[in-house]
Amino acid sequence: MAATQKLRKSSGAPVASGQSSSYAALLRPVAAQRFAPFTASPRIVAPLNTWRQRVDARRAPVLVVVRAAADANDGRTPDHPYPWEEDFDLLGDKVKEVTDELAKDLKGCNIWLVGMMGSGKSTVGKMLANTLKYAFFDTDSVIELAHDKRPVSSIFAEEGQDYFRQCESQIVKELSPYRNLVIATGGGAVLRPENWGYMQMGIVCWLHGDTALLARRVAKDGIEKRPLLADGLPAAAAGAEGGPSAAELEAAAKSKLDSLLEQRRKYYENADVVVPLEGFGRDAESGAPTAAVMYRLLTAVNEKVQAKKREQAERMNFRIEGAEQLKNMRTMESPAARGAEPLEGQA
Ligand SMILES: Nc1ncnc2c1ncn2[C@@H]1O[C@H](COP(=O)(O)OP(=O)(O)OP(=O)(O)O)[C@@H](O)[C@H]1O
Numbered sequence: 001m002a003a004t005q006k007l008r009k010s011s012g013a014p015v016a017s018g019q020s021s022s023y024a025a026l027l028r029p030v031a032a033q034r035f036a037p038f039t040a041s042p043r044i045v046a047p048l049n050t051w052r053q054r055v056d057a058r059r060a061p062v063l064v065v066v067r068a069a070a071d072a073n074d075g076r077t078p079d080h081p082y083p084w085e086e087d088f089d090l091l092g093d094k095v096k097e098v099t100d101e102l103a104k105d106l107k108g109c110n111i112w113l114v115g116m117m118g119s120g121k122s123t124v125g126k127m128l129a130n131t132l133k134y135a136f137f138d139t140d141s142v143i144e145l146a147h148d149k150r151p152v153s154s155i156f157a158e159e160g161q162d163y164f165r166q167c168e169s170q171i172v173k174e175l176s177p178y179r180n181l182v183i184a185t186g187g188g189a190v191l192r193p194e195n196w197g198y199m200q201m202g203i204v205c206w207l208h209g210d211t212a213l214l215a216r217r218v219a220k221d222g223i224e225k226r227p228l229l230a231d232g233l234p235a236a237a238a239g240a241e242g243g244p245s246a247a248e249l250e251a252a253a254k255s256k257l258d259s260l261l262e263q264r265r266k267y268y269e270n271a272d273v274v275v276p277l278e279g280f281g282r283d284a285e286s287g288a289p290t291a292a293v294m295y296r297l298l299t300a301v302n303e304k305v306q307a308k309k310r311e312q313a314e315r316m317n318f319r320i321e322g323a324e325q326l327k328n329m330r331t332m333e334s335p336a337a338r339g340a341e342p343l344e345g346q347a
């Protein structure tokens with residue numbers, strides 16, 4: 001969807017604009033245009049090409065075997081459980097295959113991404129939106145946009161967490177009636193039951209990774225951007241004189257993420273699908289590549305959607321006992337049809 005194109009509700013009504021105390025005027029796809037569809041993106045394909053050349057050179061003889069294994073037994077080899085995650089040609093084909101099947105049955109249903117800070121909701125969400133030809137929203141970004149582009153950390157500090165959560169719920173509510181959206185929510189959006197009421201109108205996907213992986217990512221990004229992690233930590237930047245070392249910041253982030261996940265796990269578990277972030281081999285430290293996470297998500301959503309379709313078909317496959325006798329049933333003719341005077345009180 002082009003960035004300027006107006007969103008449409010499922011009813012086909014265009015977005016209302018100029019409503020006060022509403023985010024509607026801001027509800028334009030903000031970032032989907034940054035990635036082209038997975039198979040065609042120069043930004044993705046170019047680095048992958050060079051990376052693939054390196055891998056191919058290193059593994060040329062192995063690759064033939066791996067490809068054959070992938071065809072033969074769904075790719076599960078002792079070396080790498082999912083060889084297509086290392087071979088982006090293969091992954092591209094698999095993404096296309098699953099997207100082609102899913103797009104027919106998804107029928108514009110929204111995809112909501114939930115998960116802890118650093119799980120990659122925004123990164124995966126943008127690529128997913130382009131692959132499905134959906135628009136992309138990030139609730140944190142919409143809130144920032146609505147507050148003169150002030151960062152989330154400043155809104156937390158000035159207006160408080162409750163206020164932030166109200167804004168988040170308002171956006172979730174306003175986005176839910178639209179179609180063809182991928183929405184990356186803030187890590188805490190799962191805490192409010194009212195948000196679930198809206199998110200469950202679509203498909204909710206939990207990006208779930210080890211807290212050690214999440215801590216590595218958020219520490220690299222800068223913990224100060226995440227107010228719930230920065231709270232109580234030394235203000236000095238990592239590596240600054242007298243400040244905590246990068247390793248200390250990462251350890252502190254991990255410990256906070258552990259306790260947040262403990263509180264939130266039961267909410268995340270309400271998601272329709274769980275998408276693991278785990279990476280193998282060279283990706284063990286950084287987690288599975290974004291395209292691989294997206295493929296895992298597409299596969300899980302497709303399984304869900306196809307199961308629902310089978311269930312619906314099954315429900316239609318019934319027979320009315322004694323249906324052959326229906327033709328003998330007598331029905332009462334209404335007084336109006338007989339042309340009779342209506343009974344008192346029934347006029
Ligand atoms: N598959 C991946 N491999 C390596 N790094 C990744 C991957 N996905 C995301 N990242 C990195 O992890 C960091 C967090 O990603 P992102 O902002 O998408 O997460 P998020 O879930 O939206 O986080 P938050 O809820 O805190 O906004 C970013 O630096 C991003 O580049």
Ligand SMILES: O=C(O)C1=C[C@@H](O)[C@@H](O)[C@H](O)C1
Nearest residue numbers: 117140152186187188226227
């Ligand atoms: O996990 C959380 O509670 C948060 C995650 C971020 O995305 C922001 O929404 C905010 O920093 C709160």
